[in-house]
Amino acid sequence: MGGKMEARPLISVIVPVYNAERYVERCFQSIADQTYDNLDVVVVDDGSVDGSAELCDAWARKDSRFQVVHQSNQGVACARNQGLDLAKGEYVAWVDSDDWIEPDYLQVLSDALYGEHADMSIEFGTADTSVVCGTDIVRRHLLGHFGYALWSTLARKGLYDGLRFEPSLIVGEDAYMLLQLRTKCRKVVLMGNTGYHYLMREDSLMHDVSENSLLAGVESRDAVCRYVRRTNAALEKYTHYEVLAGAAMSLRKIKASPSLRNDQKLKRLLKRKIMQSVWRMPYGALTRHQLKEVLSALSHMAD
Numbered sequence: 001m002g003g004k005m006e007a008r009p010l011i012s013v014i015v016p017v018y019n020a021e022r023y024v025e026r027c028f029q030s031i032a033d034q035t036y037d038n039l040d041v042v043v044v045d046d047g048s049v050d051g052s053a054e055l056c057d058a059w060a061r062k063d064s065r066f067q068v069v070h071q072s073n074q075g076v077a078c079a080r081n082q083g084l085d086l087a088k089g090e091y092v093a094w095v096d097s098d099d100w101i102e103p104d105y106l107q108v109l110s111d112a113l114y115g116e117h118a119d120m121s122i123e124f125g126t127a128d129t130s131v132v133c134g135t136d137i138v139r140r141h142l143l144g145h146f147g148y149a150l151w152s153t154l155a156r157k158g159l160y161d162g163l164r165f166e167p168s169l170i171v172g173e174d175a176y177m178l179l180q181l182r183t184k185c186r187k188v189v190l191m192g193n194t195g196y197h198y199l200m201r202e203d204s205l206m207h208d209v210s211e212n213s214l215l216a217g218v219e220s221r222d223a224v225c226r227y228v229r230r231t232n233a234a235l236e237k238y239t240h241y242e243v244l245a246g247a248a249m250s251l252r253k254i255k256a257s258p259s260l261r262n263d264q265k266l267k268r269l270l271k272r273k274i275m276q277s278v279w280r281m282p283y284g285a286l287t288r289h290q291l292k293e294v295l296s297a298l299s300h301m302a303d
Helices: 024-032 051-060 076-086 106-118 136-144 173-184 211-231 233-256 266-277 288-302
Strands: 013-016 039-046 066-069 091-094 119-123 131-132 151-158 187-191
Touching: 013 024, 013 076, 013 106, 024 039, 024 051, 039 151, 051 066, 066 076, 076 131, 076 173, 091 106, 091 288, 106 119, 106 151, 106 187, 131 136, 136 173, 136 211, 136 233, 151 173, 211 233, 211 266, 233 266, 233 288, 266 288
Parallel strands: 013 039, 013 091, 039 066, 119 187
Antiparallel strands: 091 151, 119 151, 131 187
């Protein structure tokens, strides 16, 4: 008789929830339907004031793999930290409460990760499947080759040891965490679309066009530069493209916003970020698309 089939490692799927009653049923059902079923689903209700909390509790009663914790509204960084504290799995995946995943999403990510004995598997658009090792991981992260979405990753839980999301970063706390995680990785697997469906909500922080949100974006990108300067100064030059691209995007938002288009102080700050970056850019490492973005950013200097 053959031996027993080796049990598949437990994957913790962490889902922060805030006022998402229109979406959580589809989200939770897509997680419950995964072909990779050895799951620990950690749902953190961050003080929702709609019907989200009740829907979360209903799923915990229906499926024993779901555990739910409720907390006062503290922001997504604190909700994610609570999820990490409760996660029991050997590996961690993330799903936003308004998104959903295809039935084989975790199977595909885990097969790639286990097959290559990697620390992280990453879904990013139409990328060809490839393995990246050593310091090239951080270099390519800084150049945007992997994207900056936490939900596109499956990673060893041990990578999160000693790390937690930074509550002071109003935006970009996930990208900052990914940089820290990838700094600790020995090997990652990059692959194309594996079945994550991202919902573009008009009321999300990513669509917030206010002085505070744009300044928060500047601080998030500055935090990345400080971290790289502190941990691997030789790679600092690769931070400048994202600083420039982020500042250019913010200037485009200001131009389209009646309430901000006359904010000269904010525009001067963003233009200064562009000029500081343009002289330090590793142009030989940029793609044709990125070089066009640099030219586009410079075109905003006359506005």
